[in-house]
Amino acid sequence: MSIDTKHIQTQFPILGEKVNNHTIVYLDNAATTQKPNIVLDAEINYYRTINSNVHRGIHTLSQLATMEMEESRKVVQSFINAKKDYEIIFTKGTTEGINLVASGLERLLKAGDEIIISQLEHHSNIVPWQLLANRKDLILKIIPVDEHGDLILEDYKNLLTEKTKLVAVNHVSNALGVVNPIESIIQLAHQAGAYVLIDGAQSIPHLKVDVQELDADFYVFSAHKMYGPTGVGILYGKEHLLEVMDPYQGGGEMIKEVTFEKTTFAELPFKFEAGTPNIAGNIVLRKSIEFIQSLGLKNIQHHEDELLKYATQKLEEIENLTIYSKNAKQRAGLISFNLDIANTNSSDVGFILDKHGIAVRTGHHCAQPIMKRFEIPGTIRASFAVYNTLEDIDLLVNGIQEAKKMLL
Structure with a gap:
């Protein structure tokens, strides 16, 4: 077609x-895409017909809003081929997704551990790792690029050591449009025993993304880059990693039980979704995916x-x-x-x-x-x-x- x-x-x-x-x-x-009527109409329809808080009410509107948002989570799961719907975490964008992972992994890292990023990264995939490195006395290594803007894979291989714990690179450069060989980057990182986060903000509207085929540990992107609303993003994470990570924020929704002595946390995905989410935006993200799939x-x-x-x-x-x-x-x-x-x-x-x-x-x-x-x-x-x-x-x-x- x-x-x-x-x-x-x-x-x-x-x-x-x-x-x-x-x-x-x-x-x-690349900064933000415009929105089709299917998205605009869905946002208005939510506020006109089922506006209510989710997961917390037994009344009809709350149940309808909850059902719609959880259906959207399942649509995202299918779109990127995640194994489980609870591996899909709603965020406010790519930046928050990266910061969530940086915060969640902090307890698992120790002084002298290494994180690898590249010269091609957006500041959102540089600064969170610098902050984490400063807090934990980690070593930050940089994959260089050649005169064409391609990552130098031989240099990347030499940067990997037994102390490398995480590699964080973008799928597509927002500055140059270079598509990185993330399949090779992920495979080499896993051979070294490191986890991989892929910044998919610039790839998700242009390329087919299959997180199982890629074997990505984390994949993050934003709705507004793919004809959806602002203030909405997705963090995909492998279940076993999300389970051992600490919550990014504390508050309502992300708890199982709270006493003044101790708090226990909710199951995935709610462990990482503190507070009232962008309900309308999360629901409407489904419509932007439907628009892409229709074409x-x-x-x-x-x-x-x-x-x-x-x-x-x-x-x-x-x-x-x-x-x-x-x-x-x-x-x-x-x-x-x-x-x-x-x-x-x-x-x-x-x-x-x-x-x-x-x-x-x-x-x-x-x-x-x-x-x-x-x-x-x-x-x-x-x-x-x-x-x-x-x-x-x-x-x-x-x-x-x-x-x-x-x-x-």
Whole structure:
């Protein structure tokens, strides 16, 4: 099945909005995707028809809300092929999922243990491990990247030792769009006796994810990157690891019994879901998955690969423009570039593009270490979704040409 972008666009009301008197060309999907009617309508419907707290009431509305949220958990389980629905933990996003794991594993680590991350990571997959390393006197090691933005696997192999306890890497780089060889990364880590956390924030809307096939110990992602609501995320963790981890937060819902002398914790997944959750968002996440499945991930991937190929071709025709990681082994979802004009930065170009109604992201993309690796302060990032078209890319190219005229 081919992607009918014109039909798909009609399902996203915001795409008909005007920005600076231009119909919006939205190319900032790596930051957040727009939401289709199926998602918007479901959120409104929840508040209009079954709004109630979950897991705590015997009345009808509470039972209905609980049923809907737990059904959503099962849909996520199926979507990523987790063994058990209670291996799916609702969070408020990828960042909280990573912090939850960092906190939960703390008791199991000791001074001198090692954690490995990469130069490609978002700050959300750097800072939690730095904080943990500082608290526990751990050693943080970094997998370097080559000139194409690919991780250097030979160096990674040499970093692994018997003291390595965790490897945390992203599936797809938010700054460069490089797809990392996580199958090999996971296999090598397990051979060394280490656990693996995969940051899937940028992969989940673009690639098929099967956590059992990958054998990932933890996999985290956010709903708003996959046509869902903000403030909702998923942490998948293997049952035996979640069982031995300490709770991330204390409060209601995550307890079995509380006395002033002692508290015992609830079973999975509620052990890690303290307080009232984002009930509407958790329910609506199911609708974003249904939207993706209605189109087919293979079809989405093919469409976005065509967009990436076309964008690379058209941008390469522009003089004084550098595309980063264009020769990486595999890319997905975005293209990162700069105009090589003296005294010009990425924000200058982004500002001019915005005047033409074109939304891109500029700057370091919360990935300053990889910017330092390429000796640049930031890039212009155009990132794609299923509703983007070749015409969007043509408008982007025209806008860049206009920017060049103004900045030279």
